[in-house]
Amino acid sequence: MAASAIVPPSPELLESEWKTPDRGKVGITFLILTETSLFTMFVATYLIYIGKSLTGPYPKDVLEIPILATICLLSSSGTIVFAEHALEREELGRFKVWWLATLLLGLIFLAYTGIEWRHLIYVDHLTISTNLFGTTFYSLVGLHASHVIVGAVFLTLVLVVTLRGFPIATQKRRVMFLSWYWHFVDAVWVVVFTVVYIIGR
Amino acid sequence: MASIDYPLERPEAAPREFSFSESLYKWVATVDHKRLGLMYMVSALVFLVIAGIMASVMRLQLAVPNNHLVGPATFNRLFTMHGTTMVFLVGMPIVAGMANYLVPLMIGARDMAFPRLNAFGFWIFLFGGVLLYYSYLGGSGLSGAGSAPDVGWFAYAPLTEKAFSHGASTDFWALGVLVSGFGSIASAINVIATCVSLRCPGMTLARMPVFVWVMLVDAWLVLVVLPPLSAAQIMLLLDRFLGAHFFDTQFGGSAVLWQHMFWIFGHPEVYILIFPAFGTLSEVIPIFARKPIFGRPAMVGAVVAIGFISLGVWAHHMFAIGMTSWSNTFFAAASMLVGVPTGIKIFNWTATMYGGKIRFAVSMMFCCGFLLQFLVAGLTGIMLAIAPFDWQLHDSYFVVAHFHFTLIGGLVFGVFAGIYYWFPKVTGKMLSETLGKWHFWLFCIGFNLTFIPLHFAGMLGMPRRIYTYAAGRGWESWNTIATIGVFFQIAGIACFAWNVIQSVRSGKAAGDDPWDAWTLEWATTSPPPEYNFEKLPVVRSSRPLWDLKHPQDPDWKYD
């Protein structure tokens, strides 16, 4: 009854033919799942508190629709795809250009958010403690913006190492994960934009 | 019993002694899933002892009416820290610890998918725990000595707002739990990636051990429901530090919003906590009944179903907040539906034993204790799901008794079953069966003596979280009996601790496969080498070692 080894019991199950999904893809997918859950709570809270502020300023008085910032952020999803394609074909020059474009578009978005917040705080006197609108607005938009910042940091990192001659083509997988994350941040913006600037106004 | 000659490279005899600093370094800097798993389990057991001492003090305080052992402030801190510790610093690391240690071994992998993330998860969890306990020193900030949080483990707003909770203790609660939550999320992502990507050749999802399946669903549940708690805690911290108004009723904020977010996390959380016990039973019962798990697909399906249904039951913790009759009925219905897949599990475990040859090793005794006690917990759960009955039972000692039947009678018994079962694998030493039987009987008697009476105290109108009560309300005798039970439980735990110490020092050598088991972790040495398997195994069924031991009648013929 003794067996001498755990051997492949049949030839069709050779180790070389055994394929399982890439662990990085699985990891990043479930990271995005858990982030989605986090954002859902902040979005739901925003929706629940629409129109519940006891005092002004109210959204319709102070919020401008951030058209330019939205265009920038959404098109950065396109440029990062072009960058990825360029990397796929190992065209490093084009990769750098598209990557830089992505980073710049993200930074424009952040700059717009900064200007918007500055105006809201100093001109409209809306802070996080003014009313429920301020509370939910700064926390939801801020949570999203902090994710853009994290993305921008990583984009910068990739750009810097690429410019310094790091063989980024060996890191296609990791660049892909970063681009998935960036797409996710964009998709969240679509929801935040709809909730804050359209429904909320 | 089949004896098998495994193609293993045995570790060299008498490894070199390491100096203290060398071994400390090896533990602190490790990314090995087995060491991390052990560290999770050891910290969980340490926190379990701390929380158990807190519980004992509370039981002593409540043993007789008008007792003055501890005052209200101390008592409130005790139950807050007890609850928080048990859920976040005992239950969660047990989930992470068991998954870490066992999942790679059971699916024939050499490590977790992200070993460094794994180490990060452990240390950030431990940091969160230390942060929480630091409140005893720094909870009053610069203004005075320490004070632990006293807002309950559920920390209902607006009691947690600055206006009602001064000092920094509530901040320590929110930050400590938030931070340890990041550890749980890191660990959950790791478990999923490991289960999906690192299975050894032939280990299809359908062949994965039920334990691994349960941990996979568990990790998914952590990822979905922990962020709502984190979100609520972030909002609470924004309220407390930046003057936001999420839970500030003076500014139109909602006191109920916290409850929604907390219980969207909180109810699935109890399934997260109980799942390792489910997984353990699904491994231990077949081995000691000598039969394969009855209805594997149904067992896996039931766990998945529990996971999904649990996302839609949270407001049964909120029947008393004055919801519409439609909401009450919906959440009552959803909560009762959880009973169906849970029933399937109990029936299938019983059917696994039915027709077997049951060997009552200590591990199996804990499984049987689990089955009967968890049955009681499930049935009192049905009573609590009936909204009108819950209006009476809610926040009474009946609820305390119910969930201790789930989490002690269920989870802790399941974990002890697991410890007695896998201890030989982890240490290479057997635990003493005699001491183990003392442990089981003392703990089982003590547990029932403590928690059965509390059902009755609750039905006589005793609310939770009271530090004292007047005489003559019919609660005295139940509370006194409950406190007596505590001494039995302490004696049981003492037997267990002595058993572990004795066995590690001079236990009987276990051998690779002391239980004649069927899953892959028994196909390597005890304790396993750092790389787990010299050669990655290849499997053809859900019981690879059965196939090996019964070549004339292997499982894969029936797959």
Add this chain to the structure above:
Amino acid sequence: MLALAALAWLQSPTPALTEHRIANIFKPLASPAESEYQIALFSFVITGAIFVAVAGLIIYTMVRFRRRRDDDTRQEPPQVYGSNQIEAAWTVIPILIVFVLIGVTARVVASVENASPPASTVKLTLIGHQWWWEVQYPDFGVVTANEIHVPVSRDGAHTATYLQLESVDVIHSFWVPQLSGKTDLIPNRDNFLWIDPREPGVYLGNCAEYCGTQHANMLLRVIAEERSDFERWAAEQRRPAEQDGQIGEARATFESLSCVNCHTVKGTAAAGKFGPDLTHLMSRQTLGAGVLANTGANLRAWVNDPQQSKPGCFMPSMKLTDRELDQVVAYLQTLK
């Protein structure tokens, strides 16, 4: 002064009503508790039957299929992997049971929550404070604390009391088990509840939602009495405080102390809103939201240092001199 105190103590009302000290949810004495009691019994029958059947099966299996001492064959038992029919059976049967339970639950939930009001009702507002209850009867112009007087509901004259539940600080919960299950008192949220006690008596309850340090001693009494007694009580309560010339000095002492910042005594300078209304303190059975019986000795001890009997409560020890203490207690004892 002491004689006066003793006199007041002798005159303090002794509860003539039965005190239901054991708040057994299985001895309901009002409609909501009655409905909850019935569904509780129903659930006991069903879960009890399930327990007997399933626990019996588990124990039978454990005993019947244990490995016998004399069995040293290495033979494994027959390997059974499952059975679709059996598993379908123990999936479908629980589903059916659950559907029955859901149906009954839905009916009882609707009947308690959507019950139409009886013809004759008394309305009151119950306001939770850390850690006492404020009770307002807007229709009667009465404000009191910690003890709710309600008329008894008789078969011929069905009377209910509607409670509007509010809170000024954190969440509290109303629970008087023999009358009704819980409903929370939540700040910035309107909750309602009704009770119709069937027997006169004193019903004990507690705050049932953790609300801070003295949650344990936030006790509540519901005093159900005949309609005529209730109305006499309400008329008494509506009056301002007695203006007895004899106790002028004691009253002056009381009004000169900071008691008046938190407490109201109708018809005097005391108009504080932070603590319970004291206008008819002596008509109440307990002090400190149920922590002490309302006796002369207890009152003196309470005024002297509330932190002794209710540590952590918001009423501080005022460090009164013995003379001030005597006078304040004497004055309070005139507030009948």
